[in-house]
Amino acid sequence: MKYRADIDGLRALAVVPVVLYHAGVPGFPGGFVGVDIFFVISGYLICGMIDADIRKETFSLGSFYKRRALRILPALFVMFLVTSVLAYVYCLPVELEDYARSLASAAGSISNVYFAGTAGYFDAPAETKPLLHTWSLGVEEQFYLIVPLAMLLAWRVAPKRAGLLFAVAAVLSFAAALAISYRNTTFVFYLTPFRAWELALGALLSIGFIPAPRTAFWKTACGAMGILLLLVAILVGSPSAPLLLMTALASVGATLVIASSESGVSTVGRLLSLRPVAFIGLISYSLYLWHWPLMVFQRTDGLLLANSSGIVTKLALIAASTGIAFLSWKFVETPFRSKARETSKATVFAMSSAAMASALAMCGLVLFVGGAPFRFPERVVSIASYLAYDPSAAFRSGQCYLASSRQQLDTPACLKLDAKRPNYLLVGDSHAAHLWFGLSSSMPEVNVLQATASLCRPAVQPGSRHDTPFCRRLMDFVFGNFLVNNKVDKILLAASWKDEDLPILSATLRILKSRGFDVTVLGPIVEYDSALPRLLADEILQNNPAVAGTMRKAGVLERDRAMRRVVAAEGAAYVSVYDSVCRNGVCDEFAEADIPLQFDAGHLTAKGSVVVGRRLSTAFIGKLARADDVSN
Template sequence: MKYRADIDGLRALAVVPVVLYHVGVPGFAGGFVGVDIFFVISGYLICGMIDADIRNGSFSLGNFYKRRILRILPALFVMFLVTSVFAYIYFLPAELIGYAKSLASAIGSVSNAYFAQTSGYFDAPAETKPLLHTWSLSVEEQFYFIAPLLMLFVYRRFPKRARLLFAVIAAISFAAAIAMSMRNANFTFYLTPFRAWELALGAMLAIKFIPVPETTFWKNICGGAGLLLLIGVILLGSASVPLLLMTSLACLGAVLVIASSESGVSMAGRLLSLPPLVAIGLISYSLYLWHWPLIVFQRTDLLFGAESAASTKLTLITLAVGLAYLSWKLVELPFRSMARETSKGAVFGAASAAMGSTFALCALVFFASGAPYRFPQRVVDIGTYLAYDSSAAFRTGRCFISANRQRFDAETCLKLDPARPNYLLIGDSHAAHLWSGLSAAMPQVNIMQATASECRPAVPAERRGGLKACRDVMELAFNDFLVNNRVDKVILAASWKDEDLPNLSATLDTLKSRGIDVVVLGPIVEYAAALPRLLSDGILRDHPALASTKRTPGIRERDHVMSALVKAHGASYSSVYDAVCRDGHCDEFVEADIPMQFDEGHLTDKGAAEVGRRLSAVFGNKLTRTSNVSN
């Protein structure tokens, strides 16, 4: 295929919004669709080259994979090397083990599957995963492996129907993505079968299955519409818009832009061929590789400081562009120039050696338990809570639903006890983390549990995340169980936000009209990062008050507002914040080196036991009064 400067310009239009979105520059809320633009470009270029080579009889699988290795791996491995050094210096043992797993999966071109499986609600946030962005590379690498094999088979066995191949793939993949989006949003986002339609769209354009405009008028209409669509999605879109709608619009825009210059350059093509855009497009691969690790390590305060958020963002962008240029100039270009003079055996051998060595280092991290000798023992002990498993305490998969594939166990979680007062705890994970502590502190009470991830206790159900089961759990609790069974108390708890208060008011009115006694538990103190990480950093930096400087603002004020609101609606209110924080000080440890919380806000089992004890002491009379009346 002949070189097209406009496609390098389109690469710039893809990578710049991704970088700005990740850095946090305002106005680019839809910038993440740049990855989808890359998928369309890759499908167009790769399948176009394969198609041309197969048709003229010059295609070689060995040469194809050799070129892909020289194009992708050298710059990728340099990024891996530098990132791994920083990870070794900074990451606590649990974090280093997680990093090694992500590195091994990236080397094996399956990091998209790894992150799809590990990006649960309680998993470490994206900002702590320096290799998270390799998921998209794994999607492309899997496509590179499968596409030429499929094309060879179909072109030889069914040459007259060869062009239908990618249309069928696109249709099946898109239909599967729609179906999966209703069950598991993570899988839809990360996994190749549900992204293949995007690459297939580019392939369909390359093999001329999709018609292209021939006249100047229609070329300009096509290109202009595509650019407007892309810019509109990038500037006006957001993560709250359904993913498939965003990606569909972005891919359609990319197809229109590429098609507009397929048989002669359009106005959009000329615009994208401007030297500054082409220059960014040339370094776009390296820019994508480097920008995310820089952002992650900057957020750990490991790289550099800045006087303001704006200067930090500008410094990050400048550094990312500088590293990208060096990577392109010193790594990408030299290795790509070796394509003709280097044998396949040498390339495959060097790649295998590099991959094998990296796998061995990852295995060493596992066997060394994350190299704890790098830190003082107290830091290691605190850091173990970064790998804390909350499933037993939360009763995950039974009474706390955190994934669509899980089913609520009503027989266990809503079992009435005729010998004790029965209270029903309803809410999200911030209700679930209190269940064990409240149950232990008040053994005279049967506390039932109906909780789901990011699911506010409201009538009707209010779902904040992508969990479809939220509505089912809330409907069961409010409109089935409470309608058909008598309980002594309903306890509502959640990670309350200001926007939840109108629905909370309506819910309290609904429950009051049914004659149900309600206690609302307020929000708990939260932090900008996982509390064990902050506590460890405070020790390592000799800054004992570090965690207190990272508290999420506004929660104390929200606690006061909620107290007045709940009492105005005739319900009882208990402050979880006050159970943890007093006189401007928040308890960060339960005892010794056991943190109160294992992430930004959720309680450890010991933390839940302590908070449950304090809450029972504060409002125990409110909760047990019914018990005295019943007996």
């Protein structure tokens, strides 16, 4: 295929929003869709080249994979090497082990599968994973593995129907993504079968199945509409918007922009072809590779600047990422690509295999030595071990706390009434689940029932953006079935409350009050911008006891006070979880000795739950004593 400067310009339009979004620059809430633009470009270029070679009967799988290896692997493995050195210097043992697993998966082109099982892209813990961004490379590399074989087969079996076959595959991929998005958006985000339709859009354009405009008017209109869709997604979109809406806007927009210059450069194509814009596109691959690790290590360890203002740090990160990207493009990408013809396939595959084997061996060594704990003081290692804390037992995961739609509430175990004790029903999300152990331990005279699920706000009626089908099923069962047919003495509502939840909470309290239920709302707990064990380890390493305090999330105290007023106005009781942990601007960080109160940015350890549960129980003990007096 002939070189198109407008596609390099489109690459710039893909990578710049991604970098700005990750850097936290305001005004780009949907910048993450730049990855979707890359997918469409890859599908267009790769399938276009394969199609042209197949038609000329010059296509070779070996040559194709050699070109892909020289295009992708040199810059990728240089980034791996530098990032691994930084990880060894800065990452705590648990973090280094996690890094080793992610490196092994990235080297094996399956990092999207690894991250699908370990972290949501928009979750706070994801911000500390230096190789998280390689998930998109995993999608593309899996695409490169499958598509050449599929196109060869299609052209040999049904050459006149090849385009139709790929169109059917694209529709099936989108339909599957739509169906699964109601159950597991993380899988839809990361996994190739649910992203294939985006790459297929570019492929269908390149093989002529999607027609390109021919007249000047329609080329201009096509390009303008494409740019408009992209700008809407990037500048107006949001991580909280439906994922498929965001990806569709970006993917269709990118397809229209490419199509507009398919039969001659359009007005939009000329703008994208401007030298400064096209140059950013040239270094876009390296810029994508380097920006995220730099941002992670700046966020967790102050790699570039310490104690600087947010604006200065963001500018420094963008400048450093761009500078390193230029060096990578100039001295790594370009030299290796220029040697494509003179380097044999055997040499390329041998070097690629050796690099992958070396990376895997290094990962194995890191895991064998347990993350190299000898690099840090013993107390730091002890505290940092809670970064790998497993809350399953305390949460009663898979039984009374549901983390996915595949799990079912164990009604006999979680909602068993006790005729000899008051029955309190705890309903909510993981921030309700982390209180169950402490409340039940601190109030043995109470039978604390539990019905909790991930991200599930305790609401009688739908309305929360977190209302997944399996969450709604649980809430409908609790409020529309269990409480209708069973009597409890008190309902406890708890969640990781946000400001947007207050109207839904008010409506729920009104409904429950009308049904005669005694309701207590447990407010939000203090949360941090990073995992608390990491912050506590940093306090020791930096000899600065104020590290965790400066990283508390803003607005939680204000939300706690606002919730108290809302709950009081509805005639229900309110108990401040925040006040049980924080007093006079100082928050408890340890449950006891070197055991952190919370194991991540907000959830309590078992010991922490007991400490908090004991303090919260004082709000109920007096009422329990009075109830005993009445019964006697």
